[in-house]
Amino acid sequence: MIELENVSFRYKSDDPWVLESISLEIHPGKSYVIMGPNGSGKTTLIRLLNGLLLPNDGKVIVDGMSTRESDKLVDIRKSVGMVFQNPDNQIVSATVEREIAFGMENLGVDQKTMHAQVDEMLNRFRLSPYRFQSPHYLSGGEKQRLALATVLAMHPHYLVLDEPTSLLDPASRREILAILGSLPAEKVDGQAMSTVFITQFPEETLDADHLIILNQGEIALQGPPHNVYENIDFLQEIGLETPARYFISHMLKKYKT
Numbered sequence: 001m002i003e004l005e006n007v008s009f010r011y012k013s014d015d016p017w018v019l020e021s022i023s024l025e026i027h028p029g030k031s032y033v034i035m036g037p038n039g040s041g042k043t044t045l046i047r048l049l050n051g052l053l054l055p056n057d058g059k060v061i062v063d064g065m066s067t068r069e070s071d072k073l074v075d076i077r078k079s080v081g082m083v084f085q086n087p088d089n090q091i092v093s094a095t096v097e098r099e100i101a102f103g104m105e106n107l108g109v110d111q112k113t114m115h116a117q118v119d120e121m122l123n124r125f126r127l128s129p130y131r132f133q134s135p136h137y138l139s140g141g142e143k144q145r146l147a148l149a150t151v152l153a154m155h156p157h158y159l160v161l162d163e164p165t166s167l168l169d170p171a172s173r174r175e176i177l178a179i180l181g182s183l184p185a186e187k188v189d190g191q192a193m194s195t196v197f198i199t200q201f202p203e204e205t206l207d208a209d210h211l212i213i214l215n216q217g218e219i220a221l222q223g224p225p226h227n228v229y230e231n232i233d234f235l236q237e238i239g240l241e242t243p244a245r246y247f248i249s250h251m252l253k254k255y256k257t
C-alpha cells in the first residue's frame with residue numbers, strides 16, 4: 001500500500017502551497033484516477049509517490065518505506081513505476097529493444113530473463129516490427145506503448161501515469177486504457193498491481209475503482225466514480241466536465257422537479 005499522511009508541498013519556501021494536507025491510500029489491485037483543473041497539483045502529487053519530490057510536511061510511505069529514507073529510494077522506485085506525460089522525455093536508448101531493456105539493466109536483471117522479457121513486451125505492445133529502430137521515429141501512440149512496456153518490464157507494484165492518453169487519437173487511447181484496465185488483475189511477486197493515472201477526460205474515469213478530484217491543491221472529492229459524479233454542480237463550478245450519462249440524468253432530474 002502507498003499511504004500519504006497529511007502531505008503538504010511547495011516548490012519554494014516562500015511560494016504558496018501547491019498541495020495541502022493530502023491524505024490518501026493506494027491499495028494493491030485497485031485502479032485510481034486523478035482529475036482536476038490545470039494547476040491543481042496533479043503532476044506534483046504523483047511525483048511525491050515515488051520520491052521524485054519529497055513532502056515539506058507529512059509523509060509518503062510505500063510498502064512500509066518512507067520516501068524520506070534515501071537508502072530506500074531504489075526499492076521505492078522499483079516498486080512505483082512512473083510514465084511521464086511526454087514519452088519523448090523518457091527515451092534514453094538508440095533502439096526500441098535497448099529502451100525496453102534499459103530499466104531492467106539498471107535493476108541488475110540477468111541476461112536470460114531480460115531477453116525473454118524484451119520479447120514478451122515487444123509482442124504484447126505490438127512493437128516487434130520496430131525492434132531495431134530508433135524510438136524517436138515512432139508515432140505518439142507507439143512511443144506511449146514503448147514507455148509503458150519499459151516500465152512494466154521492471155515489474156512495478158504500482159504503475160503511475162501522467163495523462164497517458166493526452167497525445168493520442170481515440171483508437172490509441174482506447175488501446176492504452178484497455179491495457180491499464182487489465183493490469184490490476186496481474187500479480188507481481190504475489191502482490192496485485194495498482195494503477196494510478198491522471199486524465200482530463202471524464203469518460204476515462206468511469207472504470208476506475210477510485211476517483212480523486214483535486215482542486216487548488218486539496219482533495220475536493222474522492223470515492224467510486226459513481227458517487228463522485230453525484231456532485232455535478234460542484235464539478236461544474238470548478239470547471240470539470242461530467243460523463244454524458246451522469247450529465248443527462250442530472251438534467252432530467254432538474255427539469256422534473
Ligand SMILES: Nc1ncnc2c1ncn2[C@@H]1O[C@H](COP(=O)(O)OP(=O)(O)OP(=O)(O)O)[C@@H](O)[C@H]1O
Nearest residue numbers: 011012018036037038039040041042043044045214
Ligand atoms: N518545478 C516547479 N517549480 C515551481 N512551481 C511549480 C513547478 N512545477 C509546478 N509548479 C506549480 O505548481 C502548481 C501545480 O502544478 P502541477 O503541474 O502539479 O499541476 P497539474 O494539476 O498537473 O496541472 P496540468 O493540468 O496543467 O498538468 C502550479 O501552480 C505550477 O505552476
Ligand SMILES: [Mg+2]
Nearest residue numbers: 042043044162
Ligand atoms: Mg500535470
